[in-house]
Amino acid sequence: MTTTWRHLPASAREIAGAATEAVAAARDRDVEAYGPAVDRLTAADRAGLVLGGVVRLLLEETHPDGLAGDDVRQVLERCVRSAAQWRPDVDPHVLLVLLAGALGVYDPGDDDAPPDPAAIARHAPLLVADLLAAAGQPLEGYLTAAFAEVARTELHD
Known part of the structure; x- marks a missing residue:
């Protein structure tokens, strides 16, 4: 990790460290490193919120004119195809929920329970690594x- 994150509170440092490890393992397709990093993310409170913010920021940057349905489909397909080469357990539905959640349009409805934190932790680094690439x-x-966005939101709530 090139950044120490010392300026962050302990819980945020844990999220930053775990996210950095998991995204690096996803980028490198390192099966052995991915599991422990994902376990750390699962245990880190609010990691999904932070990674959702990262996904949103990346989507905004890579699609400055906004996202159409085709853009979301292309991101989803690219990520699933890439991840499936080394993570046969990749679930397109979880990735779609992550995308929709990051865009603020996810509504689980009456029949669809949101993915559990472990599923989010297993899939968010795959999506982040894909978008970073x-x-x-x-x-x-x-x-x-x-982190700054989460802090601002908490200040205003």
Whole structure:
């Protein structure tokens, strides 16, 4: 990890460390490193919120004119195809929920329970790694921005 995250509270440092490890393992398709990093993410309270912020920021940057349905489909298909090569358990529905949640349009409805935190933790790094590759950028700046966004939201609530 190139960033120490010392300026963050302990819980945020844990999310940053776990997210950095999981996204790096996803980028490198490192099966052995991915499991423990995902376990850390699952245990980290609010990791899904932070990674959702990272996904939203990446989507905004890679689609500055906004996202159409075809854009979402292309992101989903690209991520599923890439991840399925080394993660045969990838679930397109969970990735779609992550995308919809990051865009603020996810409504589980009466018959659809949201994915559990472990499923979110297993899939969010795959999506983030895919979007980072498309953006050609490192994770750190997006994590910093996502933490700042969460802090602003908490201040105003």
